Amino acid sequence: MKLLESEKEIISNELQDIVDEFQSKPENLIPILQKVQAKLGYLPLPAMEKIAQALNIPAVDVFGPATFYNQFRLNPPGEHQIKVCMGTACYMAGGNIAMESFERRLNIKEGETSPDRKYSLERVACVGCCAMAPVVVVDDKVERSVTPTRVDGIILSFETNGGKKEMETGQGKEGRKELEQSDREEPQKEGEHNS
């Protein structure tokens, strides 16, 4: 994923202060990562490189913990955050199908953010309402029994009216047509849209 120029600027502005605040001790790595993520909302690679320099450790030793802990994200949060539950109950009920549907619809992979920063897609473990499996949390709203059709509905609601009406009434019929249209409009790379 490519960073935008504006994002790079924010990174270089914010980072130095945080790094300066901690002594350059490797054992401060996790608190620094947490602080940087709190500031930026994610951990971009240039930030990790700077942290590594400040702590005088190889950059790969920052990359390791940053990719190990679920609390860290490597891509900027999208305007709409989609979290697909992959806990046991949801997985059994087809959570992976919901995930694949989102991946296909948004043309991004799990853990990624769309180039226009409108959507980010991630997996979470059990969110505590297994009876509603498969569950997807969309901007802190819990969606129950998410089938591929519902995935279309959720995305459609954001594409049409900013997500308000659609989210309350469930998927509307008239929306289906528009989705098909917007689908055609969006340039899709050859081969990525099969299955």
Added chain:
Amino acid sequence: MSKMITITIDGRKITAPEGERLLWVALQNGIYIPNLCAIKENSRPSASCRLCFVEVEGFAAPVTSCTLPVREGMVVKTRSPRVDRLVQTAFELLLSHHRLECSSCPGNGSCELQRIAKERRLKLRVKRYKPLEYGTEIDDSPKTFVFDRSKCVLCGRCVWICHNIAKVGALGFSRRGLRRAVTTFGDIPLADSPCTECGLCVEACPVSALY
């Protein structure tokens, strides 16, 4: 110099410096114990491959020999039904994440997995587990070697060597669980990383993930 002590391995009396780790004492004396992740110079073994189990008198359960310092009078058995079972399972788990294609593999004949299979009469086949999907992308960006991640058994030897002997730190562990992998920073090709192509990691790799 540390004090010399006497221990017994499989009925054989062996003298060794006190505190030396059991795995190295055994290997030095021609007694083979399967191992992948151990590095003699590393004073903090990761003990992650779970292949070097032995029975030691006075211990309720088998112990990993790569972490156990020898003490006077220690009585060790390298084989027992419990040890064999642990090793068999650990071995099969490792194989489930390894692209098995021995006949066309550059490591055929010099591979540590083949050696373990031979020594312990284990099959180079995965029966009980569903083989994992492994990345098939091969990093052939370095001029002098190739990194084929589909063969990597995550022993961590290259990572330790690259950090502590080469003192570079181009390779490291990233991600977790089934996605755990040895990678560069940001998954970039090795040629774009700080790697100096010293080749020490290639020497250290017990399989043909680095060759």
